[in-house]
Every structure is written in C-alpha cells, then in structure tokens.
Amino acid sequence: KELATRIAHFARFPQTGVSLRQMVEFGQNPSQGTLLRAAQFLHDELPIRLAHRVVELDSLPDDLNQMPSVLRVKRMYIDSFNELINFPKVSERIREAVKASTVQSEAEWRQLPRNAPNMTHFDQPKSATHWIPSIQHRYHYDVKPTELPVEVSEYNRSFVRTLETIKRRHDPVVTALAQGVVEYKKLRGRKTIDNPVQHFLDRFYLSRIGIRMLIGQQIELNQQQKHKDFVGIICTKTRIAEVVQEAIDNARFICGDYYMLMSVPEIELHCPKELEFMYVPSHLHHMVFELLKNSLRAVVELYGDEADSYPPIKVVIAEGNEDITIKVSDEGGGIPRSAIDQVWTYMYTTAQTPMLDPDFDQSDFKAPLAGFGYGLPLSRLYARYFGGDLKLISMEGYGTDAYLHLSRLSDNEEPLA
Ligand code: W6P
Numbered sequence: 001k002e003l004a005t006r007i008a009h010f011a012r013f014p015q016t017g018v019s020l021r022q023m024v025e026f027g028q029n030p031s032q033g034t035l036l037r038a039a040q041f042l043h044d045e046l047p048i049r050l051a052h053r054v055v056e057l058d059s060l061p062d063d064l065n066q067m068p069s070v071l072r073v074k075r076m077y078i079d080s081f082n083e084l085i086n087f088p089k090v091s092e093r094i095r096e097a098v099k100a101s102t103v104q105s106e107a108e109w110r111q112l113p114r115n116a117p118n119m120t121h122f123d124q125p126k127s128a129t130h131w132i133p134s135i136q137h138r139y140h141y142d143v144k145p146t147e148l149p150v151e152v153s154e155y156n157r158s159f160v161r162t163l164e165t166i167k168r169r170h171d172p173v174v175t176a177l178a179q180g181v182v183e184y185k186k187l188r189g190r191k192t193i194d195n196p197v198q199h200f201l202d203r204f205y206l207s208r209i210g211i212r213m214l215i216g217q218q219i220e221l222n223q224q225q226k227h228k229d230f231v232g233i234i235c236t237k238t239r240i241a242e243v244v245q246e247a248i249d250n251a252r253f254i255c256g257d258y259y260m261l262m263s264v265p266e267i268e269l270h271c272p273k274e275l276e277f278m279y280v281p282s283h284l285h286h287m288v289f290e291l292l293k294n295s296l297r298a299v300v301e302l303y304g305d306e307a308d309s310y311p312p313i314k315v316v317i318a319e320g321n322e323d324i325t326i327k328v329s330d331e332g333g334g335i336p337r338s339a340i341d342q343v344w345t346y347m348y349t350t351a352q353t354p355m356l357d358p359d360f361d362q363s364d365f366k367a368p369l370a371g372f373g374y375g376l377p378l379s380r381l382y383a384r385y386f387g388g389d390l391k392l393i394s395m396e397g398y399g400t401d402a403y404l405h406l407s408r409l410s411d412n413e414e415p416l417a
Helices: 001-013 020-027 033-060 070-084 091-103 108-112 119-123 130-135 150-170 173-188 196-223 240-259 281-303 337-342 375-385
Strands: 234-239 266-268 274-281 313-319 323-330 387-393 399-407
Touching: 001 033, 001 070, 020 196, 020 234, 020 274, 033 070, 033 091, 033 196, 070 150, 070 173, 091 150, 108 313, 119 196, 150 196, 173 196, 196 375, 234 240, 234 281, 240 266, 240 281, 240 313, 274 281, 274 375, 281 313, 281 323, 281 375, 281 399, 313 387, 375 387, 375 399
Parallel strands: 266 313
Antiparallel strands: 234 274, 313 323, 323 399, 387 399
C-alpha cells in the first residue's frame, strides 16, 4: 500500500538527535523566523521518528504486534505521521524572506571551519539534518529587524496547532502499550516479558520522551515566555533544592493520605545551597517523586502503618563537575539482590494510572502509592534522555540507596534507539 511505502521511506532516514544545549541556544528569544526554521526541522524530523516507531511496532515478535492495544498505538503514530506529511511545506517565498532576514547565508556557513561539529551532516540530502546547522551553531541569527511577511507567524501558529493535536493524541500511549502487554501475556499465558520486549519498550518510551520534548519546546517557544529563566520547558537555572523539596512534600502528602498515617516518615534533604543547573524541572520532580514514593512505601510497609515514628529517608545532593547526583536512602528493609532486575521491568500493576508523564495534568488524580509498575523504568529513561542515569543499590535486611545521576554537560545528544 502507499502508506506502507511512505512509512518505509521515512524510516530509512536516520533520526537526528538534539542536545539540551542546542535546544536552549536555539530557543533563546526566538524570532518568528527562527521559530519557522525550528518548525521546518520538526516537519522533517518528526515523521522520521514516527515512522521508525511504526516499523518497530510492526515487527514486534510473537503476535504482540497484533494485540488490539498495540494496534491502537500504531494507529496514533500513523495518524500523526499523515498529519505531518500532509502539512504544507513552507513556500519558496516565505523561505526566501526568512533567509533574507538572517545574517549569514548558507554559503557563508559552508566556509566555516571544517571541525565544526556535525559539519559533515550538512550535505546529507533529504534528511532532517539539513536544518540542523542553524540549530547547532546558531549561525543564523535573526538580528535584522526586517519585516517578515505575516505568513511566517501564521505558518508557525498553524504548525503549533498541529503539534498540540499530536501531543494530545499520544497522551494515552504508555497506558495503551502497557495494556497491550497485558493482552499479550494473557494470550500466551506468560507471567513476564522477555528481553526483546523489554528492550523494545525501553526504546519506544525513550523515543516518546524525545518526541514530546521537541514538541513541547516548539509549543512553548511559540507562547509568550512566562519566566526569564525558562527556554521553552527548560529552566536554565533549575534550583534543585526547591524542586526536590516540592517532590518531598508531595510524596509525603500522598503517602500519609494513602496509608492514613498519623505521622509520615521524615525526609531529610542535604543540598548545597543555591545549587542551580539547566534542566527540565517537571522531569526532575517526576523522577525524585517516584524514588521517594518507593522509599516511603518500603519504610511504611516494614514498620507498619501504626508506628509512632520511622527511620528518616535521607536525600543527599552532590555537585560534581560531570554530574549532579541525588541519592535517596531509605531503611525500608531493602530488596533481595536477585529481585533488583525485576525493578526495571515493565510489569503492569492494575492500580496503575498515568502518573507516567511529568507533563500530564494529574491534578484530579489520586495516586496510589503503586509498587514496581512503570515508575522506575520510566524515571530511568527520563534520566538517560539527558545523559544521566538511575541506579539502585540495596542491602537486603536494611535498606535501599537510589542514585539519580544528572549530567551537567548539556552537550549530550538525545539517545536515539
Ligand atoms: C525499596 C525499593 C525501592 C525502589 C526504588 C527506590 C527506593 C526503594 N526502596 O525498598
């Protein structure tokens, strides 16, 4: 079919990663012209990423690709793919106008030093990388206050509306795929998922984080900037202590609520004052909140919900050159070493409701203090997305330490499976 050919065509192009630094450099005080360039990049890049996912969904083993929920997810990716490739291209006239408003021409760009990063990508035709030079080097400053045709901002607005539709469409993807895995396990009489499926889900969800990050940035950059330290949804001066303290308050509240506790375990925070770094606050909150819920649960279940007091959970934040590391230590009895791997597998717990997206509106959602569901594996993906990681070390019979590493070197490109 024609659609299948198109998908296959786009899936042959390599995906193009963007680093946190690139997102920030590109997104600072963007003019309508810069936003248009970003739109052009996304207009090329998103169909490529979506097509890769469709191909992967199609090639899931053992009829997992035939589960109704998996087909539903595939349909979402195809619908969004179609919407994007049917979205009009920027007209020659508009493109020329934007080009004229920028300081440097493509010819000038070509004369730049050969060792400029990703220089070689530039000549690769028909891939989204074509737009990347401007993103990577910001050689195309829109400093000339030239009047851009009104069509530029109209195009931007219209493209943002399309992105909003797509983002909303994909809200239920994590839950739907989880449902698909349940259907599969039922059909095959399985209790666990095997490594290939685990790896597929890791790749798939990681890719989803990236797509939503890019879409979120584009939508946000087109709004009026709310706060001076924000570039899209990235905060260039994320005050870690503040975000972590909020996660502490929220986790303790939910814990007390869930277990109906008289006294909720204390959580001590040791953090260098004024420690700031560039990050997405909602991601940070999401990960720390997830770790704290697990620690609280372990402590409360070990000591019982009627205890007068509990051993406190300790959060230590260390600032290195390479990483900022957040350690969460509990004395909740630990996990047997043989069970550690289980923690990272996607086991669907029935109580699970979308606590899964940091950008998902959760205000009306009463969270269960769910156990090992999707929370930890997804948090690890959020950490890895910006070059960090999440590790657990447990002393069975005592407690667990979780290490959340966040890379300070914002040059890490998105990991693209
Ligand atoms: C536990 C199990 C766990 C998972 C993640 C973080 C903390 C903890 N504590 O007992």
